[in-house]
Amino acid sequence: MWRASGLGLLLVGMIGAGCGKSAPASADSATPAGTTSATFDTNAARREILRADSAFVRALIAKNVDSLMPYYDPDVVSMSEGSKPVKGMGGLRSHYAEAITTNPRDLTFESEGVNFSGDGTMAWDYGTYEGTANDSKGKPVKVTGSFLSVWKRVGGRWVIVAEINNSSQPRP
Helix, strand or coil: CCCHHHHHHHHHCCCCHHHHCCCCHHHHCCCCCCCCCCCCCHHHHHHHHHHHHHHHHHHHHCCCHHHHHHHEEEEEEEEECCCCCEEHHHHHHHHHHHHHHHCCEEEEEEEEEEEECCCCCEEEEEEEEEEEEECCCCCEEEEEEEEEEEEEEECCEEEEEEEEEEECCCCC
């Protein structure tokens, strides 16, 4: 039986990613550029989150679990269809380590929006994803679905505090 929740968690991590556009490594910093303005710059914050998303996806495609973890808050909650919520970095790291064994590839997604709290300390983005991974017998399986990620501004950078996804495929 194919572990849809593993690929789902893997794919939900692909949030935003600049709608599939690649960016130079220097634009991938999870650390946002500092601002001297006392007002919240929504456009700059949106670009920061999309740059972080882009870098995250490249780390995911490279199957580098350690490179994924800086994008998460230590108390993260991640939920995938068909599995129990994963809480904290240890659980998330283990779940990603298992998920990359499905050999994810051909990953694409589209961010349909990045929104912010009134005070600019929280954000959420949502959209759709598509990809291919191997089932338990090594057969390629196409997966599509939707995601929602919640970001929090911590120590001058955006980190994911909660994420959820669901697959568009019928459950086996």
